[in-house]
Amino acid sequence: xxxNFQLLSSSASSGTSSSDSSDNTDVxxxxxxDLSYHELDDSSLAxxxxxxxxxxESRLRVEKLYLYNNILEGIPLMVTEMxxxxxxxxxxxxxxxxxxxxxxxxxxTQLYLRNNQIGDEDFPKDMRSLMNLRDLNLSGNxxxxxxxxxxxxxxxxxxxxxxxxxxxxPSEIKAFKRLKVLYLGGNSLTQLPAEICxxxxxxxxxxxxxxxxxxxxxxxNLKKLETLQLHQNELTTLPHGxxxxxxxxELSLRENPLVMRFVREMAFKPASLLxxxxxxxxxxxxxxxxxxxxxxxxxxxxxxxxxxxxxxRGVYFDSRVEHVKFVDFCGKYRIPLMxxxxxxxxxxxxxxxxxxxxxxxxxxxxxxxx
Numbered sequence: 001x002x003x004n005f006q007l008l009s010s011s012a013s014s015g016t017s018s019s020d021s022s023d024n025t026d027v028x029x030x031x032x033x034d035l036s037y038h039e040l041d042d043s044s045l046a047x048x049x050x051x052x053x054x055x056x057e058s059r060l061r062v063e064k065l066y067l068y069n070n071i072l073e074g075i076p077l078m079v080t081e082m083x084x085x086x087x088x089x090x091x092x093x094x095x096x097x098x099x100x101x102x103x104x105x106x107x108x109t110q111l112y113l114r115n116n117q118i119g120d121e122d123f124p125k126d127m128r129s130l131m132n133l134r135d136l137n138l139s140g141n142x143x144x145x146x147x148x149x150x151x152x153x154x155x156x157x158x159x160x161x162x163x164x165x166x167x168x169x170p171s172e173i174k175a176f177k178r179l180k181v182l183y184l185g186g187n188s189l190t191q192l193p194a195e196i197c198x199x200x201x202x203x204x205x206x207x208x209x210x211x212x213x214x215x216x217x218x219x220x221n222l223k224k225l226e227t228l229q230l231h232q233n234e235l236t237t238l239p240h241g242x243x244x245x246x247x248x249x250e251l252s253l254r255e256n257p258l259v260m261r262f263v264r265e266m267a268f269k270p271a272s273l274l275x276x277x278x279x280x281x282x283x284x285x286x287x288x289x290x291x292x293x294x295x296x297x298x299x300x301x302x303x304x305x306x307x308x309x310x311x312x313r314g315v316y317f318d319s320r321v322e323h324v325k326f327v328d329f330c331g332k333y334r335i336p337l338m339x340x341x342x343x344x345x346x347x348x349x350x351x352x353x354x355x356x357x358x359x360x361x362x363x364x365x366x367x368x369x370x
Contacts, residue, residue: 115140271319307342314342
């Protein structure tokens with residue numbers, strides 16, 4: 001039996017999209033068809049769309065189609081023939097696959113597929129025709145990584161991948177040069193690829209509820225980042241450069257080891273004979289050039305790093321001692337950041353780390369951001 005459909009103008013809608021992001025598309029002659037909450041399966045939806053196509057307003061004129069909260073297992077071909085669609089919301093259904101025919105919707109700017117049963121192998125092999133797509137919501141599915149075909153969508157602005165089973169982000173993530181919001185919360189990530197730091201337009205990065213133990217230092221290069229959610233991970237420290245990220249105004253850190261217990265152990269790898277020799281040259285300001293040393297050694301000497309201990313004038317190369325220092329963030333909080341010192345001697349008997357009482361309960365509460 002066909003259900004009663006509703007064709008709506010842009011000034012009124014009988015349903016609210018179940019997507020994470022709001023609809024900001026400005027379309028003057030907007031037509032919306034809302035078939036949400038009707039318990040439609042694949043066949044009954046096809047019947048309704050066929051009935052609608054005989055209506056005075058053809059389905060081909062529909063620009064926004066809402067099908068969320070039904071019992072669909074697939075997207076019928078009749079939907080993918082609605083080539084004027086700019087928004088399609090099929091969230092909260094039972095979809096097992098995204099058909100190749102979906103790529104016929106070349107005008108699509110918003111696609112919401114959250115809370116379905118879509119896995120890594122259930123995407124079209126080629127999605128290049130969807131170059132107008134700006135918002136894609138795949139949260140609450142069965143994904144373990146990002147399929148290669150998703151990286152065809154280079155014009156995405158907002159990508160939601162929360163509440164999946166993603167354990168790895170491929171290096172191809174760098175393809176999303178225009179991305180502003182990347183939602184990866186509620187997955188199984190243990191690390192991030194350095195390529196994520198190439199998303200220079202990123203304004204919000206949601207990494208909460210994962211298994212991250214550290215962040216790549218280059219994350220501090222995201223100069224437009226405003227929101228960084230890191231709560232409920234396994235972080236013990238943060239990259240030191242984070243405090244210089246002026247655009248950042250929301251940092252969420254609760255339920256991380258750096259809040260619950262601060263790291264005192266410091267890993268130390270014995271220096272090689274090469275490094276010990278290089279330190280002597282640097283520490284005693286011995287002159288050198290390519291006339292006196294091989295070019296490879298000169299290049300190595302030029303990679304020296306100064307010890308962060310102001311009372312030490314030493315340097316290090318590959319071997320270093322990790323040191324956790326508490327610093328002000330935004331003038332309100334003190335957070336632990338990773339620094340490096342040249343040797344284990346620098347960590348004992350010095351008062352340059354006046355925040356040594358890291359177990360102070362008041363200070364721990366102040367670290368709870370967000």
